[in-house]
Amino acid sequence: MARADKKPTGKKSLRKKAMGKKSSRKKVTGKNPAYKKATGKKSSPSTIARKETMHRKTTGKKATGKKSSPSTIARKETMHRKTTDKKHTNKKNPNKTITDKKNTSKKATHKKTSRKNPAYKKASRKKATSKKAIPRATSALSDQECKKFFAALAAERPEPQGELHYTNSYTLLVAVVLSAQATDSGVNRATVNLFPLADTPQKMLALGEAKLRTKIQTIGLYRTKAKNVIALSRQLVSHHQGQVPQDHDSLVALPGVGRKTANVVRNIAFAAETIAVDTHVFRVANRTGLAAGKNTDEVEAALLRRVPRAYLRHAHHWLILHGRYTCTARAPKCGACPVFAFCRWQDKER
Ligand code: SF4
Numbered sequence: 001m002a003r004a005d006k007k008p009t010g011k012k013s014l015r016k017k018a019m020g021k022k023s024s025r026k027k028v029t030g031k032n033p034a035y036k037k038a039t040g041k042k043s044s045p046s047t048i049a050r051k052e053t054m055h056r057k058t059t060g061k062k063a064t065g066k067k068s069s070p071s072t073i074a075r076k077e078t079m080h081r082k083t084t085d086k087k088h089t090n091k092k093n094p095n096k097t098i099t100d101k102k103n104t105s106k107k108a109t110h111k112k113t114s115r116k117n118p119a120y121k122k123a124s125r126k127k128a129t130s131k132k133a134i135p136r137a138t139s140a141l142s143d144q145e146c147k148k149f150f151a152a153l154a155a156e157r158p159e160p161q162g163e164l165h166y167t168n169s170y171t172l173l174v175a176v177v178l179s180a181q182a183t184d185s186g187v188n189r190a191t192v193n194l195f196p197l198a199d200t201p202q203k204m205l206a207l208g209e210a211k212l213r214t215k216i217q218t219i220g221l222y223r224t225k226a227k228n229v230i231a232l233s234r235q236l237v238s239h240h241q242g243q244v245p246q247d248h249d250s251l252v253a254l255p256g257v258g259r260k261t262a263n264v265v266r267n268i269a270f271a272a273e274t275i276a277v278d279t280h281v282f283r284v285a286n287r288t289g290l291a292a293g294k295n296t297d298e299v300e301a302a303l304l305r306r307v308p309r310a311y312l313r314h315a316h317h318w319l320i321l322h323g324r325y326t327c328t329a330r331a332p333k334c335g336a337c338p339v340f341a342f343c344r345w346q347d348k349e350r
Pocket residue numbers: 287288326327328332333334335337338339340343344345348349
C-alpha cells in the first residue's frame with residue numbers, strides 16, 4: 001500500500017488526525033482573511049463603511065487636488081459608493097466590472113442633468129429665483145444724483161424713526177434680536193408685555209428662559225431667540241457690567257447678534273454712522289442704481305462709499321422705510337415715489 005493510502009492507526013496517527021482537524025478548523029474560521037478571499041464572503045456593513053470612507057478620502061484628493069465644495073463632495077461620494085458596490089459584487093469578472101462602472105457613471109450623469117429629475121428641476125428653479133431676486137438698475141447713479149436722491153428722501157421724512165419699540169439700549173438690542181425673520185409689529189406685540197418685566201440683563205436672567213419663551217412665543221423661532229437673549233444677557237452681566245457695548249466687535253461677540261443687528265444698535269442707540277442692510281435696503285440699493293452688490297456685505301460697503309456724509313446718519317432708516325412703503329418688492333409705487341427722477345430701474349413707470 002502506498003504511503004498516502006495508509007489508514008491512520010495508533011496514537012501518532014490520531015494525533016495527526018487531530019492536528020488535521022485543528023488545521024481544518026483554522027481554515028473555516030471567519031476571521032481568516034485568506035478564507036474570506038477564497039470564499040468571496042462579504043465584509044460586515046461596518047467594514048464596508050470604513051473601506052468606503054477611506055476610499056472616498058483618497059479618491060477626493062486624487063481627483064481634484066483641491067478642496068471641493070460640500071455639494072460636489074456629496075455628489076462624488078454618492079457616485080463613488082455606487083461604483084464601489086458594483087466592483088465588490090463582480091470580483092470574478094473584472095471586464096464586467098469596468099462596463100458596469102461606466103454604465104453607472106453614465107446613468108448618474110444622466111440622472112443629474114436630466115430635466116425630468118426633480119432634484120435638477122429644484123436646483124434650476126432656485127438658480128432662476130436667486131437671479132431674479134436681485135433687481136438690477138440699468139446704470140449707477142452719479143455722485144450728484146446720489147446727493148439729490150437722499151435730499152428727496154430727507155424732504156419726505158425729515159426725522160426718520162425705526163418702528164421697533166424699546167426703552168433703553170438693552171431693550172433695543174433684545175428687540176432687534178427678536179426681529180430676525182419677523183415683523184416689527186409682531187415683535188412689538190410681544191415686547192409690550194415683556195419689557196415692563198425685564199428691561200435689564202439682570203431682570204431678564206431673573207425672569208428665566210422658560211418664562212421668556214411664553215412671553216415671545218408669538219414670534220417665529222422663539223425657542224432659539226429665547227436661548228440667545230438669556231445667553232447674551234448673561235454675557236452682558238459677566239463681561240460688560242450689564243451695559244450694551246458700543247463697539248462692533250463686542251456686539252457681534254454676543255449670542256444671536258450678527259453684523260446687521262450690531263449696525264442697527266450702534267446706529268440707533270449710539271448715533272454711529274452705520275448702515276444695516278436688510279431685505280428692503282438690499283432691494284432699493286440694487287434696483288435704483290444707488291449701490292449694486294450680490295450680497296448684503298457688498299451693498300453695505302458700496303453704500304458706505306456712496307452715501308454723502310451729511311445723510312449717513314439716517315440713510316439706514318430712509319432706505320428701509322422707502323423700501324417698506326414705496327419701493328416694495330412686488331408692486332413698487334413708482335407713481336408716488338419721491339426719487340422717481342433718479343431711479344435707474346428699467347421697469348419703473350408712473
Ligand atoms: S421709481 Fe419705482 S422702482 Fe424706482 S425707487 Fe421709486 S418706487 Fe422704486
